[in-house]
Amino acid sequence: MMRTCRALLPRPGRRLRSGPGRLWDLPGDLQKTVSNFQNQLKENVTNLFKNPFFDEKRPPMQAEVVIAGGGVMGWSVAYWLKALEPRKNTLRVLVVERDTTYSRASTVLSVGGIRQQFSLPENIQMSRYSAYFLRTINEHLGVAGEPAIDIQFNPSGYLFLATEERAAMLEENVSIQRAEGSEVILLSPTQLKKKFPWLNTDGVALASYGLEDEGWFDPWSLLTAFRRKAISMGVHHCCGEVTSFTMAFYDTVTPTGEERTVSHIKYARIQMPDSLEYCQVACAIVVNAAGAWSRKLTEIAEVESSVSKTKQIFKLPVEPKKRYVYVWHSPDGPGLNCPMLIDTTGAYFRREGLGGNYVGGMSPAEDEEPDIQDLEVDHEFFQEKVWPKLAHRVPAFESLKVKGSWAGYYDYNTFDQNAVLGLHPTVLNMVFVTGFSGHGLQQSPAAGRAVAELILNKKFETINLSRFSADRFLSGEPVLERNIV
Numbered sequence: 001m002m003r004t005c006r007a008l009l010p011r012p013g014r015r016l017r018s019g020p021g022r023l024w025d026l027p028g029d030l031q032k033t034v035s036n037f038q039n040q041l042k043e044n045v046t047n048l049f050k051n052p053f054f055d056e057k058r059p060p061m062q063a064e065v066v067i068a069g070g071g072v073m074g075w076s077v078a079y080w081l082k083a084l085e086p087r088k089n090t091l092r093v094l095v096v097e098r099d100t101t102y103s104r105a106s107t108v109l110s111v112g113g114i115r116q117q118f119s120l121p122e123n124i125q126m127s128r129y130s131a132y133f134l135r136t137i138n139e140h141l142g143v144a145g146e147p148a149i150d151i152q153f154n155p156s157g158y159l160f161l162a163t164e165e166r167a168a169m170l171e172e173n174v175s176i177q178r179a180e181g182s183e184v185i186l187l188s189p190t191q192l193k194k195k196f197p198w199l200n201t202d203g204v205a206l207a208s209y210g211l212e213d214e215g216w217f218d219p220w221s222l223l224t225a226f227r228r229k230a231i232s233m234g235v236h237h238c239c240g241e242v243t244s245f246t247m248a249f250y251d252t253v254t255p256t257g258e259e260r261t262v263s264h265i266k267y268a269r270i271q272m273p274d275s276l277e278y279c280q281v282a283c284a285i286v287v288n289a290a291g292a293w294s295r296k297l298t299e300i301a302e303v304e305s306s307v308s309k310t311k312q313i314f315k316l317p318v319e320p321k322k323r324y325v326y327v328w329h330s331p332d333g334p335g336l337n338c339p340m341l342i343d344t345t346g347a348y349f350r351r352e353g354l355g356g357n358y359v360g361g362m363s364p365a366e367d368e369e370p371d372i373q374d375l376e377v378d379h380e381f382f383q384e385k386v387w388p389k390l391a392h393r394v395p396a397f398e399s400l401k402v403k404g405s406w407a408g409y410y411d412y413n414t415f416d417q418n419a420v421l422g423l424h425p426t427v428l429n430m431v432f433v434t435g436f437s438g439h440g441l442q443q444s445p446a447a448g449r450a451v452a453e454l455i456l457n458k459k460f461e462t463i464n465l466s467r468f469s470a471d472r473f474l475s476g477e478p479v480l481e482r483n484i485v
């Protein structure tokens with residue numbers, strides 16, 4: 001048997017010759033096996049000589065757009081840049097992600113909710129666009145020959161509960177939402193009790209409930225769908241950390257006659273993983289999609305600027321804030337019609353599957369913000385702060401059993417808890433897409449599109465998001481969102 005095989009198999013490096021005088025006259029199937037074997041052998045031999053420390057995904061030396069951060073925002077921007085580029089296959093886009101396991105990225109640690117119930121028209125419009133995008137996701141992000149995308153969307157309304165004091169504000173929010181086309185209803189305590197008999201309505205004066213385009217989905221599936229599609233469209237990517245920039249400086253006079261030195265990033269320096277090696281990428285635009293770490297990335301550019309010439313230091317008011325999520329089991333808890341409930345106290349929960357499991361949590365008070373050094377979970381916070389509120393609202397939760405927990409970082413905008421979209425005020429080619437403060441996952445399709453429009457056409461086209469520009473931090477005019485969970 002061994003002899004036969006040897007006799008049949010070609011020696012590596014020698015080709016099967018066809019036509020008269022060929023070396024082996026093999027039947028079709030066998031020829032295919034031999035050729036597969038030959039290819040595999042070639043690959044194995046090549047791998048043998050490959051330096052295991054050489055990362056195949058080194059970045060190109062030049063890219064028109066370098067995106068720092070490969071979370072859902074970074075990949076959404078990358079996808080939209082390729083989808084909207086006017087001359088196809090001309091724009092070179094590079095996504096740089098330092099941790100391809102995404103162990104601390106907000107995207108994969110989020111709760112996956114999408115709602116229409118915001119107080120700012122821009123936020124409602126973004127979520128409405130995202131809901132449309134998610135509904136038709138395969139038309140946008142489907143890749144020929146690859147499995148269809150299933151983001152495991154679970155349609156279910158958000159239920160916001162308001163006390164007497166906040167009822168008028170809730171009503172006002174709902175009228176803004178309706179003006180934007182969202183299907184949201186108001187419910188009195190009696191109507192609430194009828195619809196959700198498991199709910200204790202004590203202290204509730206009014207509630208709003210979404211009838212359409214609200215629910216939750218799997219964040220990982222959305223991230224990987226954006227990534228897969230963008231790569232199929234030619235987006236470059238590498239694992240590494242953007243650690244510094246090479247800057248150029250210009251003196252300019254502002255429209256108000258003020259002399260100013262502005263800067264411009266010429267090269268992004270990327271530290272490759274497990275190595276002392278840096279790669280330098282020449283670029284025209286840097287997109288700051290570093291999420292909770294976007295301020296750090298901004299500071300890198302500003303340190304370079306201040307060391308050299310520019311004295312105006314701009315502080316991006318986005319910082320990591322740790323948020324805990326708890327998973328519990330309660331066999332007698334709310335069933336299939338369980339909404340994403342946002343209590344008057346700020347505690348929230350939703351159903352997780354159909355086996356009596358729930359996920360939820362609560363943002364801590366300002367003076368109780370936990371340390372952000374690690375992602376350890378504070379279990380006492382659940383026992384002392386969250387559980388009593390949940391048990392008051394849903395009596396069945398009195399006997400719940402905590403089954404698990406995790407923590408993640410909000411990319412929290414301390415100025416007004418809203419997105420920062422658009423150009424850095426003094427580093428002229430840095431574009432922000434950050435600061436989403438707990439609602440970024442659902443806004444990623446719309447935000448990525450907006451940033452791509454700004455880069456390609458110098459203006460927002462689908463949704464006017466100019467109020468979210470970083471200029472508001474200089475003018476001191478917050479754009480406040482009232483419905484932050």
Ligand SMILES: Cc1cc2nc3c(=O)[nH]c(=O)nc-3n(C[C@H](O)[C@H](O)[C@H](O)COP(=O)(O)OP(=O)(O)OC[C@H]3O[C@@H](n4cnc5c(N)ncnc54)[C@H](O)[C@@H]3O)c2cc1C
Pocket residue numbers: 068069070071072073074096097098099102104105106107108109110111112113114240241242243289290291292293294297323324325407408409410411433434436437438439440441442443
């Ligand atoms: C507990 C929790 C619950 C949430 N629930 C919801 C929800 O229900 N609905 C919703 O819409 N949103 C929710 N969010 C918010 C949402 O997850 C975020 O707003 C969104 O994921 C932000 O995406 P991102 O891509 O900007 O950030 P990330 O996913 O954090 O991605 C940023 C990436 O940048 C990388 N990076 C940073 N610095 C560098 C650098 N210098 N070089 C290279 N790479 C770098 C990081 O490694 C990271 O992977 C929640 C967040 C948390 C923490």
